[in-house]
Amino acid sequence: MSTRPVPPSFAAGAVRVFGLSLGEMLWSRRTVFLLLITGAPVFLALVARIVQGSGVVPLRVNGAAVDGGSIFGMMIWVFFLRFIVPVLGVFYGTALIADEVEDRTLTYLFTRPIRRGAVLVGKYLAYIVSTTLVVLPSVVLVYFLLVPLGQVARTFVAFAADLGLLALGLAAYGALFALVGAALKRPLVSGLVFVFGWEQVALLVPGYLKRFTVAHYVQALVPHAMPSEGVASLLQSVLRDNPPALVCILVLAAVVGAALWLGVKAVESREYVLDQ
């Protein structure tokens, strides 16, 4: 080869790593896990549709009769917002670099003429595409299973908002846990403690603490009423103070940007010692 190409720029390197990682993420066994947990709400929606269609038992939530739209809203809250989005963020975000370290394949990426940070960003992009490609269609299926066609026009804007906020939630949690995965030795425990510990507590406590959670801003964008089952949810709904939507979007975008920037810094300064 008489002429060597110019080493890829940061962005070009990230795009190439994205191409390499997307296939690995989409066709791995983890996708089974991803499909299972995003398939469950679809299954629930199917059950609800059948129950509703049979006319034998009217759909009820906590004893009160509800329509499909309300159940869709409940599922957005209970499944997607409170579980699927943060868990996927922890699951995939912390694994972006940690998986390569564990599999001892990181060396191949870090001995290429691309910045280490580009590797992180490229894998993050692959995570975004993989998760939104599976989660958003699940939401679409649930929507069309639950919401009667006659109500689609009325609820479509809220539905589009749901899709957008879920994508934004995936991006924000993913970036945050990509940083955690790049910077910490045991990112999984830290991630789970953040999601199921810190965020749950901070949302319950009155005051400014909730502003240091991602959930506060994502949940503020939800166009559906928060379901109140149990003391915790009741407290959360009482103590909610929703910032304006634009503020939430900007904060979440800032979280993505800051977390990725810090993650890039962490990856470029850290030494990764692979098990031999």
Place this chain on the structure above:
Amino acid sequence: MPIHDQGYRRYAGRRRPTGTAWWVIARQQIRTVLSQKRYLILLLLAWVPFVGRVVQIYLAANFQQASFLATSAQLFRGFLDQQGLFVFLLIVGASGAIADDRRANALQVYLSKPLTRVEYIAGKLFAPLAFVLGVTLLPALLLLVVHVAFSGSLTFVVQNLYLLPAIVLYSVVLALVGAFTMVALSSLSKSRRFTALTFTGLFFFTTAMYQALQRITGSRLWALISPRDMLSVIGDAAFRVPGARALPLWAALLGMTVIIALSILVLERRIRGVEVVK
């Protein structure tokens, strides 16, 4: 002969009887866990609720004013429920049981020894089983002993004879289902992290699924998809907690048996000396 042969000689000493090789694996697993500070701390912390209950029993037995703290069957049920977090963390700690061996290609090495697959699996199951029983069955039984010691009589035990089998049943079912599920999941992956996350996800998600389905359809039979709620039914029945249960006891026990059977099926298929890659 003045000059002795320094070459290789076959071992002519005593050998353990066949079928005991599982203990070698189990012992190694236990040693590995106990060598890690965080698990030692976890095991110690798991006994803190026991100490609290001991204080409660002591106060109830010795101070009239504390009679409201008197020992009842619910004390034991409550204690075992309280240990739930520690049980969860101990089981998640076993996520690398087989995943680590698969990662290191050690299965071939293990199964090339005079060690059957059953022994291998038994060895891997032993550690999580032992640790879970060590923070559930053992302290619960000790609480019974403590009560007898502080009250000075066997009256409570005699009047509540069902407590002993209830404690054993609940603890053993909890330990068996947790250990089998985790070890089976561990055999599906080469990553202990992935296994831990999958277990955590399944655990919380099945509960959420049950609650959602129960609300939508009004039927509590959906508890069959939630191991946590099936265990709750078993506990309620064993400890004779009054009130309607989501499922009949036999259904909950059957459900748990199905989970264990599925785990055994997965293990049977995954524990092999070679992996065929197409």
Place this chain on the structure above:
Amino acid sequence: MTIVTSEHLSKWYGQVSGLNDVSVSVPSGITGLLGPNGAGKSTFMKLITGQLRPSKGQVRVLGEPIWDNPALFQRIGFCPEQDAFYDRMTGREWVSALAGLHGFDERTAADAAARAIAAVELTEAADRKIGSYSKGMRQRIKLAQAIAHEPELLILDEPLSGMDPLMRRRTVKQIKEWARNGTSVLVSSHILHEIESMTSNILLINNGRIVAEGDVHQIRDLIDEHPHTVSIRTVQAHAVARELLADEGVVSVRFDPGGLVVETARPDAFYARVTDLAASGRFGPIDEITSPDDNLQAVFRYLVKQ
């Protein structure tokens, strides 16, 4: 031209020293990096491939610092020791994808991958998943990803591990071919005869320190406390022995069937003496003169004391 230079390079992991005050200059060509297990070879490899940052001192590869300098990897190819891959990808896909990270467009990357795979004789298996490869095939595909972008410097960590003897010979031949074509190669191994078949230029590490560097024969000459062993095949062994024992430098003589083995502390003078004896013909023909320990194994043994 020096391909790797280090000055007072040290690396420690907490309290444990991995590498201790290493100052070397590795010339172009093929250099063998040798040392027993735990000597510091891996640490040195990781430092010169930018995976670790020096605790002290500095290291330069191809004249530039390697840490946080990814552009330099355009000129370096690295074949790591670990047997780790994206098992779901085929060999061709994997090598192409990694070549693509060097800035090649898709077509060029695919062509480069095909050439590299052909060079390691894996074309027939290139479209099979790496997970189905044997150990030797995996090793070869690892080599392929290191050479696909035609680097100036190849850093190979145990490149022959897992290969059968025939493939080892072919790979050694290929490595020498690359060197002849201008690529410098730094090979880490503890299989001495393979390094010896590739190069006489070595870097010997033990206990985190450089023990010796340079030509193996020159190093041997400098090892004074181990007299050179010279084996002489001749019919009149006793007569030759009597003659040679008069020399001051001769330390010991012992007899073998068909000749004698002499230990001498002054090899140059000794060889001159034996040449004279052979030329004079006074003791009949001297059929063969060899030095069993003028080789890498002896150097390794004497310096590392194993």
